[in-house]
Amino acid sequence: MSIQLYITRLKCLVRNKEAMFWCYLFPILLASCFFFAFNNLWKIEYFDTLPIAYVSEGEESESFEQVLEAAETSEGVKMFDIAYCDEVVAKQLLEKGDIEAYIVGSTKPELYVKGSGLNETIIKSYLDTYRQMSVTVTTILKSNPNAIEEGLIDDVMQHDTYIEAVKDDKKPAELLVYFYALLAFSCIFAANWGLDEVVNIQANLSGRGARVSVSSIPKMKLFLCNILAAFTAHFGSLILLFFYMYFIIKVDFGNNLLYLFAVCMVGSFAGLGMGAFIGVWVKKKAEVKEAILTIATLGGAFLSGMMMPDIKYMVATKFPLLSYINPVNLLTDSMYSLYYYDTYERYYTNTLLLGVIAIIFGILAIVGIRRKNYASI
Amino acid sequence: MVVKVDGLVKRYDKLVALDYLDLQVEEGEIFGLLGPNGSGKTTAINCILSLLKYDKGNIEIFGKPMGPNAYHIKKDIGIIMQNVAVFDELTVYENISYFCSLYIKDREEVKRLTQEAIEFVSLEEFKKFYPKKLSGGLLRRLNIACGIVHKPKLIILDEPTVAVDPQSRNKILEGIKKLNEEGATIIYTSHYMEEVEQICSNIAIIDKGRVIAQGTKDDLKAMISIGEKISMEVFRIEEEALEELRRLPNIYSVEHRENLLEIKSKKGKNNLVSVLEFMQRMNINFGKVITEVPTLNDVFLEITGKELRD
Numbered sequence: 001m002s003i004q005l006y007i008t009r010l011k012c013l014v015r016n017k018e019a020m021f022w023c024y025l026f027p028i029l030l031a032s033c034f035f036f037a038f039n040n041l042w043k044i045e046y047f048d049t050l051p052i053a054y055v056s057e058g059e060e061s062e063s064f065e066q067v068l069e070a071a072e073t074s075e076g077v078k079m080f081d082i083a084y085c086d087e088v089v090a091k092q093l094l095e096k097g098d099i100e101a102y103i104v105g106s107t108k109p110e111l112y113v114k115g116s117g118l119n120e121t122i123i124k125s126y127l128d129t130y131r132q133m134s135v136t137v138t139t140i141l142k143s144n145p146n147a148i149e150e151g152l153i154d155d156v157m158q159h160d161t162y163i164e165a166v167k168d169d170k171k172p173a174e175l176l177v178y179f180y181a182l183l184a185f186s187c188i189f190a191a192n193w194g195l196d197e198v199v200n201i202q203a204n205l206s207g208r209g210a211r212v213s214v215s216s217i218p219k220m221k222l223f224l225c226n227i228l229a230a231f232t233a234h235f236g237s238l239i240l241l242f243f244y245m246y247f248i249i250k251v252d253f254g255n256n257l258l259y260l261f262a263v264c265m266v267g268s269f270a271g272l273g274m275g276a277f278i279g280v281w282v283k284k285k286a287e288v289k290e291a292i293l294t295i296a297t298l299g300g301a302f303l304s305g306m307m308m309p310d311i312k313y314m315v316a317t318k319f320p321l322l323s324y325i326n327p328v329n330l331l332t333d334s335m336y337s338l339y340y341y342d343t344y345e346r347y348y349t350n351t352l353l354l355g356v357i358a359i360i361f362g363i364l365a366i367v368g369i370r371r372k373n374y375a376s377i
Numbered sequence: 378m379v380v381k382v383d384g385l386v387k388r389y390d391k392l393v394a395l396d397y398l399d400l401q402v403e404e405g406e407i408f409g410l411l412g413p414n415g416s417g418k419t420t421a422i423n424c425i426l427s428l429l430k431y432d433k434g435n436i437e438i439f440g441k442p443m444g445p446n447a448y449h450i451k452k453d454i455g456i457i458m459q460n461v462a463v464f465d466e467l468t469v470y471e472n473i474s475y476f477c478s479l480y481i482k483d484r485e486e487v488k489r490l491t492q493e494a495i496e497f498v499s500l501e502e503f504k505k506f507y508p509k510k511l512s513g514g515l516l517r518r519l520n521i522a523c524g525i526v527h528k529p530k531l532i533i534l535d536e537p538t539v540a541v542d543p544q545s546r547n548k549i550l551e552g553i554k555k556l557n558e559e560g561a562t563i564i565y566t567s568h569y570m571e572e573v574e575q576i577c578s579n580i581a582i583i584d585k586g587r588v589i590a591q592g593t594k595d596d597l598k599a600m601i602s603i604g605e606k607i608s609m610e611v612f613r614i615e616e617e618a619l620e621e622l623r624r625l626p627n628i629y630s631v632e633h634r635e636n637l638l639e640i641k642s643k644k645g646k647n648n649l650v651s652v653l654e655f656m657q658r659m660n661i662n663f664g665k666v667i668t669e670v671p672t673l674n675d676v677f678l679e680i681t682g683k684e685l686r687d
Contacts, residue, residue, distance in 0.1 A: 004484065008467065008475045015466035203428045207462030211523070214426045215479040216452035222479070 002225050005217075009229035019193065023237045027186045028244050031179065035249040038175050050119050053083040053090035053102035064106035067130060079126065103127065176339065177332065179251050181306035184331030186241055187267030188297050193230040194275025195293055198369065199286060200226065205279070223369055227272055234272070238264045254339040256347075263334040263351050270327045270354050271297075273361030280368030300328035330354040378440065379404050379531055379562045380425060385434035387420055387586070394420045395431070396586040402564060402579075407557050409577030410566040411673060413683075417586035418566040419459065422535050425564075426456060438531065452480055455529035455561075459536045461520045463508050470495065470504040473522045480527035494526040498552060514545025521549065525556060532556060533564045538572060550576050570673040582677055589680050594673065601679040602629065603671040604644030607652055610664030611638040618659050625651055638663070 013019065054061075054068060071079040083090075083099065090102035094114050101113040101123045111127050113120040199205045201223055203213040212222060242260070245251040253260055275293060282289045303326050305312030312332070316323045323329050330350045337346035380402035387395040395417050402408040410418050423429040425436055427445045436443045438450050463472045474491040481487050495504055498518040508516060517537060525532055534553065538546045554576055557563050567573050573580055574594050581591040590597055604627070614633055622640070623631045627648050630641035642648040649668055656663055678684060 004478045004487075005475070008471065008478070011471070012464050012466040207458050207460045208464065210423075210428060210458060211456060211462045211476065212479065213428055214451055214454060214456050215476075216448045217479045218448070 002221065005222060005225045006229050009226045010232060013193065013229060013233040019196075022192070023186075023189060023234060024240060027182060027189075027237070027241045030182055031241065031245050031249060031251075034175075034178050034182065035251075038178070049078045049081045050101075050123060051081045051083070051099045052123060053085055053093050053099050055087045055090050055102060055104040056084060057105045057107075061106035064109065064130075068103075071126065079122075176251070177305045177309040177312060177336070179245060179253075180332040180335040181301060181304050181328070183238070183241065183245075183264065183335065184267060184304060184328045185297070185301040185306055186238055187264055187331055188271040188274070188300060188328050190230065190234040190268045190271030191275030191278070191293050191297055192290075193234055194227070194272035194277075194365075195279040195289060196275070197223065197226045197230055197272070198276045198279030198365065201369065202280070205286065219369060220366065223366075227276070230272055231268055234268050235265065238268060253335070256338040259338050259344070259347060260335060263331060263338075263347070263354070266351055266354050266358060267327065267331045270358035270361065273358045273365060274327065276365035276369075277361040280365050297328070300326045304329040304332045324353055325357070327354055327357055330357070378402065379438065380408075380564065381435075381437040381440075382421070382425065383435045385421065385424055385431055385436065387417075387424055387429065387431045394586050395424065395434075398434070398583070398586060399588060400581060402562060404562055405557070405560070406578045407553065407563040407565060407576050409573035409580040410564060410583055411568070411570060411573045411580055411677075412566075412583035413568055413677075416568075416583045418568075418583060419535055420586070421583070422533055422564070422566060426454070426533070452527075453530040455524045455527065455532040457521050457524035457532070457534045457537050459539060461508070461516050463516075463519055463523055465508050468505050468507055469500055469511070469519055469522075472508070472519060473526050476523040477526040490526050490528065494522040497525070497555075498522045499548065512542075512545075513540055514542050514548075517541050517545060517549060518552075521552065525561075529561065531562050531564070533566075535566050536568070537565075538567070538569065546572075570677075574673055580673070582673070582680070584677070584681050590676060597673060597676045598671050601671060601676050602643055603641050603675050603679070605642045605648050606669040606671065606675075607640040607642065607649055608667045608669070609638040609640070609652075609656075610636060610666075611661060612636050612664075614638065614661055618661060621659070622652070622655060625655060628652070 052068075054065060056065065065082075065084075068080055068082055073079060083093065085093070087102075087104060090099070090104075090112070093099045094102055094112065097114070100119045101111055103123075104110045104112065109127055109130070111124055113123070199209065201209050201212050201219055203210040213219065239261075242253075242264070246253060246257075274296070278289055278293050278296070282292055284292075301307070303311060303315050303322065306328070312329065315326075315329070323333070330353050334347050334350035334354070337350065338344075341347075378401055380400060382398060382400040385395050385398040386393070398417070398421055400408075400410075400421070410421065412418050420429065424431045424434075425438070425443065427436075427443055427447070438447075439453065441447065441450055443450055464475065467475060470491060473494050474487055477487045477490050477494070478484075481490065495501055498521055500515065500518055500522065503511060503515060508519060511519060521534075521537060524534075532553075538549055541549065550572060553563055553565065565573065565577060578593065579591070580594060580597060581588045582597065583589065590600060592600075611633065619631055619633060622628065627643045627645040628640060629643055630639075632639045640652060642652075649666075653666075674684060
């Protein structure tokens with residue numbers, strides 16, 4: 001009987017096109033927007049060694065080759081991975097996309113590129129700097145042949161690197177906040193389904209609730225069946241969102257994926273509990289309940305840095321208590337700590353707090369639902 | 378006795394919705410609860426079902442006190458609410474099956490009962506339809522099927538024919554009679570007196586939260602002084618003639634409005650004959666003549682001084 005009720009409720013949920021859009025499709029669309037908006041930023045912030053080819057012009061090229069080989073960023077990342085070949089091969093490599101560019105000659109090195117982009121700009125800038133240096137050194141030596149002994153050339157050659165690589169292989173923290181906030185917001189979106197479940201079993205909120213209330217099935221049993229169905233459908237949406245972000249747009253969530261799923265699960269229950277709580281205890285019309293729920297979830301997402309990452313830090317420093325009672329923030333912070341810290345202390349604290357919030361909401365909702373009859377319908 | 382309500386009082390702040398309401402519903406009858414909108418019918422039903430808290434009174438169903446936890450009583454009650462209460466995301470079949478499974482554990486039994494309910498309300502062709510694709514009448518029939526699918530002994534129908542086309546209304550009323558013939562006790566609330574007259578074996582007229590009259594339709598009609606209503610198409614009649622008409626034996630009310638002469642007479646023989654003789658004697662031309670026995674509306678009008686549909 002319970003399984004049948006669970007399955008039927010699950011059918012109801014997955015056939016609700018509006019709920020499906022907001023729960024399944026909308027977060028994916030939002031993740032895609034984030035991806036397209038920030039993808040270029042990531043590329044700027046990253047630096048990988050650039051594959052190039054060098055077409056030598058003989059022995060006089062040797063010093064230029066050494067310059068190319070020695071080029072590195074301030075963090076010690078080698079700038080160029082050089083293939084030495086003739087021009088025909090270099091052209092083929094460029095056509096195939098195996099290299100970003102090829103350089104011919106050394107006295108007046110010529111750069112050949114296939115398109116225009118950040119990597120091409122870096123190579124060109126490097127080459128321009130080299131040419132400029134060569135001219136400067138030649139000019140100095142012409143006017144002062146003792147410049148080398150006087151250390152003048154060393155001073156001229158001293159210059160700052162123009163590429164700074166990120167310290168490790170992780171994507172920038174500020175951008176990840178958006179994806180964590182999205183995942184967290186999707187967890188808390190379960191609140192809408194929690195509210196629906198209450199509406200469907202409360203006689204004072206719907207005709208269906210009245211029909212259920214006069215049936216011979218205990219209301220708590222039905223509520224638990226329905227909440228479990230809502231959790232199943234909602235957690236499915238989280239898994240789908242995660243897979244989309246992780247495998248399709250390649251968001252790097254670190255290595256603690258099981259922990260991530262665990263906190264999402266707790267977050268989903270917290271959302272369901274929050275919705276059920278508002279459904280039971282806000283003594284207003286359904287539209288008012290929905291509005292309160294929207295304000296609560298969107299407000300939570302805003303304070304957790306979904307719209308502006310700086311807000312998260314401002315709240316954490318100026319209103320720390322708010323950080324600890326905002327489920328969306330607890331969720332993002334748990335995920336963030338998984339990514340950035342080697343220890344799990346902060347993750348456990350956040351997840352535990354989130355669990356406590358879920359339990360409090362759940363208990364209060366159940367207390368309200370256990371009321372058997374109403375002053376008015 | 379299937380339902381016994383004693384001295385039920387329900388207040389919404391200062392408004393008294395039920396004012397010491399007493400009801401007795403015997404097994405096997407179709408009990409009609411008739412009253413204008415706002416008279417307290419739905420409130421009474423919600424109190425009987427323990428959905429609403431009430432201030433005073435006792436309610437017994439099947440001889441046992443009714444309460445929110447009385448699941449042993451609830452399993453034998455079917456409810457069809459005024460508003461259609463089904464899931465838009467489930468088909469006709471799935472909706473009926475779902476509500477059946479709130480009462481019945483055995484899956485095979487649920488299937489059998491669901492099929493029977495579908496046949497009962499003649500929705501075989503629509504069982505794969507979603508509620509939004511159904512017309513108002515079909516939707517009402519689905520609503521009824523969801524309420525009776527578990528074969529309850531007591532079925533409560535709260536204005537099930539509101540906004541329903543005549544064809545579906547007849548189908549619903551026939552269905553209610555059939556359910557009663559199969560052994561179910563029915564409580565039927567409505568403000569449509571014709572429906573109540575048509576199907577109910579026992580009727581309570583309710584106004585301002587009180588039962589103002591109760592009995593069979595004949596009992597109720599016998600309570601009032603009107604025996605016959607005669608309506609005649611009369612285009613012109615003098616005031617003196619109307620006065621003389623009022624003085625005829627048994628006639629106690631005469632009104633002429635918009636070419637229609639309406640005469641109410643007390644119970645007695647040959648009332649129509651004496652009226653027709655009078656018209657002939659006075660040389661008053663008249664057209665169509667209709668005689669009617671009093672309706673429940675007349676009963677309500679005489680007791681409360683207002684129309685049922687006011």
